[in-house]
Amino acid sequence: xxxxxTRSSDGxxxxxxxxxxxxxxVIAPGHSFATVTDKISAxxxxxxxxxxxxxxxxxxxxxxxxxMISLVYLLAVGTGVWGVNIPAGWGFAIINFVWWIGxxxxxxxxxxxxxLFKQSWRTSINRFAEAMTLFAVACAAMFPLLHTGRPWxxxxxxxxxxxxxxxxxxxxxxxxxxxxxxxxxxxxxxLFWFVGLIPxxxxxxxxxxxxxxxxxxxxxxxxxxxxAHHWYRYETAYLLLAGLAxxxxxxxxxxxxxxxxVSVIPGWHATIFPPYFVAGAIYSGFAMVLTLAIPIRKIYGxxxxxxxxxxxxxxxxxxxxxxxxxxxYMVEAFMAWYSANTYETYMMRNRMTGPYGPFYLAxxxxxxxxxxxxxxxxxRTNVLLLFIISLIVNVGMWLERFVIVVTxxxxxxxxxxxxxxxxxxxDWGLYVGTIGLFLALLFLFLRFLPMISIFEMxxxxxxxxRSVRRxxxxxxxx
Numbered sequence: 001x002x003x004x005x006t007r008s009s010d011g012x013x014x015x016x017x018x019x020x021x022x023x024x025x026v027i028a029p030g031h032s033f034a035t036v037t038d039k040i041s042a043x044x045x046x047x048x049x050x051x052x053x054x055x056x057x058x059x060x061x062x063x064x065x066x067x068m069i070s071l072v073y074l075l076a077v078g079t080g081v082w083g084v085n086i087p088a089g090w091g092f093a094i095i096n097f098v099w100w101i102g103x104x105x106x107x108x109x110x111x112x113x114x115x116l117f118k119q120s121w122r123t124s125i126n127r128f129a130e131a132m133t134l135f136a137v138a139c140a141a142m143f144p145l146l147h148t149g150r151p152w153x154x155x156x157x158x159x160x161x162x163x164x165x166x167x168x169x170x171x172x173x174x175x176x177x178x179x180x181x182x183x184x185x186x187x188x189x190x191l192f193w194f195v196g197l198i199p200x201x202x203x204x205x206x207x208x209x210x211x212x213x214x215x216x217x218x219x220x221x222x223x224x225x226x227x228a229h230h231w232y233r234y235e236t237a238y239l240l241l242a243g244l245a246x247x248x249x250x251x252x253x254x255x256x257x258x259x260x261x262v263s264v265i266p267g268w269h270a271t272i273f274p275p276y277f278v279a280g281a282i283y284s285g286f287a288m289v290l291t292l293a294i295p296i297r298k299i300y301g302x303x304x305x306x307x308x309x310x311x312x313x314x315x316x317x318x319x320x321x322x323x324x325x326x327x328x329y330m331v332e333a334f335m336a337w338y339s340a341n342t343y344e345t346y347m348m349r350n351r352m353t354g355p356y357g358p359f360y361l362a363x364x365x366x367x368x369x370x371x372x373x374x375x376x377x378x379x380r381t382n383v384l385l386l387f388i389i390s391l392i393v394n395v396g397m398w399l400e401r402f403v404i405v406v407t408x409x410x411x412x413x414x415x416x417x418x419x420x421x422x423x424x425x426x427d428w429g430l431y432v433g434t435i436g437l438f439l440a441l442l443f444l445f446l447r448f449l450p451m452i453s454i455f456e457m458x459x460x461x462x463x464x465x466r467s468v469r470r471x472x473x474x475x476x477x478x
Contacts, residue, residue, distance in 0.1 A: 028304035041203060096430070097140050191241055196238065201224070272332065287391075
């Protein structure tokens, strides 16, 4: 009879022989400070841009043009080009706003919270996750402005201004709360991302072979010289920003959920919405991180830096948050039944079996059933299956926002005012266009800035060397 494995005080596994069995490292063995710097900086400093990058950026650029055409037509004609109507006055604009804000949550979670908890595996994925946050928030921010119909006439009502007309914005409206929450989130996330980039920008400044590169990276590096004083200031600022960003992970999507929860519309008026929305945001955010990380590690040959351990850990977080989201679905259905409220009961029954019933079934399959495969370790470590699951979750989370918005609006209290919502080609043009904008910004980021933190990866080299020694010791004691 064998005894189960345990963990020693330094975090390594202790097997039945009593010797340490090292866990999977967060960086593959065999790397030095120089090889880490060379590998990451070479992606940015190479003079020749690959055909694959041009092909991907070209597709994204075409979609950006679709976005521009859709925007120009919308502003010229008005929101009548959308499928919104009475009673479905909210459509793709709010659906896509909530979806993009949710995707932006994983970057702050990985960077700030995992930093405070001293999780070293975050270092390989935090940089492009932070960039993903900024690009997703940029895509999200345009939808509330466009939903006002004429932004130059209505958008300023969302901001405080001198009270010359004795009229103030409605501060009791959750839409106003969104303005402050999202702008604060975007500002702190941008500062956090930029501060983390400063040492790496200095590295690119020193290694760049072009005068333009040296000037641009030098200006962005803000005089960084790597002195002890610089590092002290850097670590202090980085830790403070992490502490500021951590509450935002919870607060931002909580406030977004108030757009729905503070109303009296059946299906929206629910106290489960704040934690349910936060868990869903982290869920969709990590799904997008996996969707991006898996092809990036393959195309750029970064398997040594984004290892199986990273994918396994992200899959576990996807599983946990997926369980919380599934619990939220069950609570929604249970409370509609338990409340004995005629309108709530009808809303849930209509959501499941009404005109949009297939969408509800699809989101349950995507968000509730499919992630249960992640209980199996072979699936968590299978790169292709993990990529497919992440895509399914992204689709499912978009369907969730569609179901929440549309099924609660198209059939309200008065049967004579019931209607249907169908997106038009201009709704789809804006949505697909924002995906193109997101991808275009991502491609530019991958080409001109280090996608992985160089100096943080260098701090992991000694751990990898110790892991090799432990492995050798473990093999010698067997």
